[in-house]
Amino acid sequence: NAGVTQTPKFRVLKTGQSMTLLCAQDMNHEYMYWYRQDPGMGLRLIHYSVGEGTTAKGEVPDGYNVSRLKKQNFLLGLESAAPSQTSVYFCASRHNLAGDQETQYFGPGTRLLVL
């Protein structure tokens, strides 16, 4: 199993450009998450999904949109990139079989630089 994969690994955008980050998992997980990680801030939740076709806002959702059209994929979109969105983005997923005993599996991250 590949686990959680993210595409692309690195991207440079100009302010105002748009892009989509792709997260894919092959573990048949119900829940998927997008986080951003900035120095000194830890991980902050952007959006998450508890199942195919459903999404919910996290801690810092502004400027981002998400879609979960297929169970294995979770897309994060930036409609008009801003320098404040320069960050490392992590996707994660987990089962919902054991409730709060579940742990999350993380992808390798996408480094985004917005100029």
Added chain:
Amino acid sequence: SQQGEEDPQALSIQEGENATMNCSYKTSINNLQWYRQNSGRGLVHLILIRSNEREKHSGRLRVTLDTSKKSSSLLITASRAADTASYFCATWGGSFQKLVFGTGTRLLVSP
């Protein structure tokens, strides 16, 4: 806002020494998890301790939980250079739908 706060923010030790990092959290919990992040990589789950447990071991890892003080500690014994990483505690928020992570402790183990 962050549910967990790790302390210290950074820790530098020599190989063979023990490393202790602490996590404080704000609300009542069912369990607390610790994750490790190697530089430039995603987080990897290390250990989960339930609220009715006071101590748990996994290899060279020892985790304690004090629910009365809303705090947990992670002890890495006989540290190795490969233990160099950031360590995060995490607790559940919002109907067990999402994990909330602390700001992390950066551990540097020198040979």
